Amino acid sequence: MIAALIALCVFALSGFGLSFWLRQKQDSSQPGEAATRGAEQLSQLRWRDFAKLVLQAMQGRGYRPVIEDGMPADGIPTDGSDILLERGGERALLSCKYGTGSIVSAQSLLGLSKSASLRGAENVIVVTPGKFDDEAERIAVPQHIELIDGSELWPEVRPYVARPQEPTPVPPTAASNIPLMAWGGAAVAGILVWFIVQGLQPDSEATSPALAPPAITAAPPASVPPAAATPATTKPVAPPAATFPSDPAVIEQHRRETANAISTLFGVDRALWSTQSTLMVYLSSEQSDPVNELCPLLERYPELASSRVQLQPPQGSTKAVRFKQCRTY
The missing domain is CATH 3.40.1350.10 (Trna Endonuclease; Chain: A, domain 1)
Incomplete structure (x- = not known):
């Protein structure tokens, strides 16, 4: 009786839950298809x-x-x-x-x-x-x-858009199959739960005092030697160091991309590498201070993060050259 009641509750809850989830999944797929179809329509203009x-x-x-x-x-x-x-x-x-x-x-x-x-x-x-x-x-x-x-x-x-292309609507037959799939799955879940609860119920004959098996006295646990009882001390593992690319062509490409990106920052006239570890940044005005914006661009690549940055004031300026290092070794 208890097994049947539990199986019935599981059947009802699973049926309503699966029906709601399947309908939500069907509705959520429509906006994504519409956006994809709309992007294709825009690319044809x-x-x-x-x-x-x-x-x-x-x-x-x-x-x-x-x-x-x-x-x-x-x-x-x-x-x-x-x-x-x-x-x-x-x-x-x-x-x-x-x-x-x-x-x-x-x-x-x-x-x-x-x-x-x-x-x-x-x-x-x-x-x-x-x-x-x-x-x-x-x-x-x-x-x-x-x-x-x-x-x-x-x-x-x-x-x-005059006539936007909408995604093809879901056929009525596909929408009508949702309740069938949901309640079919709920029926399978209810039957499985009924079998599981039936197997967990105690057998009346096995639990009767007359047929109960004799009690087995467990032997006391063996004493553990002090050396074995002490857990082994493990050394902490240091975090792995950042891996640098070994291909010189890849490193040179990273330098070039970083210099191009920094050259587009506000207040920067141009940027170029004077050496493999020194980046020359020519400022367009004395008030320019692009350090906060250029450091994230350098730190994208571990091999360039600790490079030396030389901030060169504009031509004719009385300000001194500044040096910056976004990250130390």
Whole structure:
């Protein structure tokens, strides 16, 4: 009786739980499919049509295009250059990376921060119907660049698309199979629980006093020698040291990527390696202090983290050369 009651409770709870989970899983798959289909639809547009949709989405955020001399009335440059936006006195530079392929690399982001500063913008927004690679996402954070790929862009531009392509709806037969699968699984769970509870119930004959087996007296445990009872002392294991690449070509590529990324920082004119362990950073103004932004770029690679940084003031400046080391050995 107890086994049947427990099995019935498991059957009911499992049936309702599985029905809810299967319906939630079916509903959650629809937005992901819609975003993927929308990104594919955006990649088929011409650059100007794509830029127009993006500009409408930015206007939904409160931005307005800054109409400069020689620009069309809609604010979209005819030469495909970046668009200057303004919201509440704050300016941002919008860059539409449309013709660079399905994956935008970090190389496409170099120079955007400096270009934004020259045009009086504090932030940079980069949009693409494709995706960004890992290196682009790493260098975007310290340079105040917002990356919006196709799946994130689609919900913002969808209200402005004339006929958005929606994912194929789930056939009625597939939706009608959800209760059958849920309650079928619940029935299997209930039967298994019934068998388990039946096996755990004590046998009345085995527990009767007349047939109970004689008690077995356990022998006292053997005494443990003092030497054996003492646990062995283990030495703490030191954490593994950071591994450096051994290929000189890989190290040189890391130096080149780091120098290019630091050259795009605000207040930096250019950066180059004077030796294998010294990075020359030429500042564009006496007030520039890009140490807090360049150290994370150096510390991405363990072999460059302890490099010596020489901060060179602008030509004609009376300030002395400064030296910095982001991480010691």
